[in-house]
Amino acid sequence: MPxxxxxxxxxxxLSSLSTQSMxxxxxxxxxPQAPALSPxxxxxxxxxxxxxxxxxxxxxxxxAQNAVVQNKLGIAYQQxxxxxxxxxxxxxxxxxxxxxxxxxxxxxxxxxxxxxxRRAINWYNRALKTAPGEVRSATVYENLGRAWFNRKDYAxxxxxxxxxxxxxxxxxxxxxxxxxxxxxxxxxERAKYHFYQAxxxxxxxxxxxxxxxxxxxxxxxxxxxKNLEExxxxxxxxxxxxxxDLMARVPRVL
Numbered sequence: 258m259p260x261x262x263x264x265x266x267x268x269x270x271l272s273s274l275s276t277q278s279m280x281x282x283x284x285x286x287x288x289p290q291a292p293a294l295s296p297x298x299x300x301x302x303x304x305x306x307x308x309x310x311x312x313x314x315x316x317x318x319x320x321a322q323n324a325v326v327q328n329k330l331g332i333a334y335q336q337x338x339x340x341x342x343x344x345x346x347x348x349x350x351x352x353x354x355x356x357x358x359x360x361x362x363x364x365x366x367x368x369x370x371x372x373x374x375r376r377a378i379n380w381y382n383r384a385l386k387t388a389p390g391e392v393r394s395a396t397v398y399e400n401l402g403r404a405w406f407n408r409k410d411y412a413x414x415x416x417x418x419x420x421x422x423x424x425x426x427x428x429x430x431x432x433x434x435x436x437x438x439x440x441x442x443x444x445x446e447r448a449k450y451h452f453y454q455a456x457x458x459x460x461x462x463x464x465x466x467x468x469x470x471x472x473x474x475x476x477x478x479x480x481x482x483k484n485l486e487e488x489x490x491x492x493x494x495x496x497x498x499x500x501x502d503l504m505a506r507v508p509r510v511l
C-alpha cells in the first residue's frame with residue numbers, strides 16, 4: 258500500500274475542495290416599500306415643522322367627514338391668522354362630533370381673538386361640560402379665566418385660574434399649546450393679570466412662582482402697593498426677604 262506524504266495529502270485535500278461546488282451567495286431580499294403617508298400624517302409633520310401653509314394643503318386632502326382632521330385644519334388656519342377659515346373648520350368638526358372638547362375650546366379662542374369675550378365664554382363652558390374635572394381641561398379653564406378677566410370679572414377669573422392650577426400644576430408654565438391664549442394686551446392689564454396669577458400661586462403655597470409673577474407685575478407697572486401689602490393671599494410671603502425686597506422697589510403714590 259503506497260505511503261502518502263504530508264504534502265501529497267494536503268494537495269489532494271485542496272484539489273478536492275476546488276472541485277466542490279461553492280454555495281451561491283444569496284441575493285438580498287427585496288425591501289418592501291414603505292406605505293405612503295396619509296394626508297393627515299403629512300399635515301402633522303408640516304405642523305411640527307411650522308410649515309402651516311403646507312399643513313393646510315395636506316389636511317385639505319384628508320377626509321372631509323373626519324372631525325379630528327377638520328380640527329387640525331382649523332388650527333393650521335389659525336396659525337396663519339386666517340380666522341374665518343379656522344372658525345369654519347372648527348364648526349365642521351363640532352357638527353361631526355358635538356362633544357369634541359378641543360374643537361369647542363378652539364372655537365372659543367376665535368371669538369376671544371376678536372374680543373367677543375361673551376361668546377368665547379359660552380364656547381369654553383360648552384367645552385368644559387364635555388369633560389368636567391379632567392386634567393386635559395385645565396387649558397380651557399385657563400382660557401375661561403382670561404375671558405372673565407377681560408370682562409373685568411376678577412372674582413370669576415381667579416376662580417377659573419385656581420381650578421386650572423389644581424387640574425394641572427404646570428398649566429401657566431406651558432407655552433405654545435394649542436388653545437392657550439397669548440393675546441396682545443396693554444401693559445397695565447398684563448401687570449394686573451400677573452398680579453392675579455401671583456395670588457393664585459400664593460394661595461396654592463407655591464411661593465417661588467408667586468414671587469416670580471409678582472415681580473413680573475411690578476416690572477410691568479403694577480403700583481398699588483397698599484393692595485400688595487394688605488393682600489391676604491400674600492400672608493405667607495410677607496416675611497420672606499424676596500417679598501420685602503420687592504416691596505422696597507414699589508414707588509409710593511402721593
